[in-house]
Amino acid sequence: MSTVMLQPPSPCWRCRVTAALILAAVVASFAYLGIDFRALFTGESLRLMGQFVAEFFPPDVSPEFLAKAGWGALQTLAVSALGTLLAAAAGAVLALPASGRFGHIAQATSRFALNFLRSVPELVWAALMVLAAGIGPFAGALALALHTTGVLGRLFAEGLENAPRAPEDALVLAGARPVSAFVYASLQIVLPQWVAYTLYRWEMNIRMAAVLGFVGGGGLGQLLYFHLSIFQQQQAMTVLIAMFGLVALVDFLSGRLRRGLGSAYA
Known part of the structure; x- marks a missing residue:
């Protein structure tokens, strides 16, 4: 009885290069924009965001505005x-x-x-x-x-x-x-x-x-x-x-x- 040897799939170098280029573009975008995520989650930032959101409540449900x-x-x-x-x-x-x-x-x-x-x-x-x-x-x-x-x-x-x-x-x-x-x-x-x-x-x-x-x-x-x-x-x-x-x-x-x-x- 003959046995069939399964060959491992050949690596897709084009897919790997494309994925690497996309990843490099994402990293370069964050570096170019200079986004500071640490400043977003400081205590003062969270307090101001909470205060801003709280100003939306309660919504105006008066008959005239509805x-x-x-x-x-x-x-x-x-x-x-x-x-x-x-x-x-x-x-x-x-x-x-x-x-x-x-x-x-x-x-x-x-x-x-x-x-x-x-x-x-x-x-x-x-x-x-x-x-x-x-x-x-x-x-x-x-x-x-x-x-x-x-x-x-x-x-x-x-x-x-x-x-x-x-x-x-x-x-x-x-x-x-x-x-x-x-x-x-x-x-x-x-x-x-x-x-x-x-x-x-x-x-x-x-x-x-x-x-x-x-x-x-x-x-x-x-x-x-x-x-x-x-x-x-x-x-x-x-x-x-x-x-x-x-x-x-x-x-x-x-x-x-x-x-x-x-x-x-x-």
């Missing part, structure tokens, strides 16, 4: 929903040429546009939209729509590229028009994935919509910035609780919608 925070939460929800809806529509339009359906020139142009839109952060778009549309929720919705268009457009295009073309081509050969063949074949294949991507980006846009208020995008972020700037920490704590509740609610609803969508197409 109504104000509720209105800000509705604004934040509306900004995120409108921005995500506009981005999904624009991303779907740009995904068609970006997937190579209209030639290489249209593909390169649309991919350049998508890369540009998502390479600019939401806060930068918000600062620009505040200058263009004025301070308020509309500027925040436009900022979210511009950045999210780049993200969703790229994801939608990749979904179309990976979808099989055989059902669509079969309908075209059977005499269907190209638009009808796309709607009843390829679109039906990628639609659940597109909806899942859109819902996931909506969850992220809820968080970002709350942050955009710091640059004039309206909603809870603008309310938080105002009360922090005048050192009203108790009111700021109420706004933070409202942010957490809103994000948790949207995460729950989005998760239920995605599970329902998955079971419907199973």
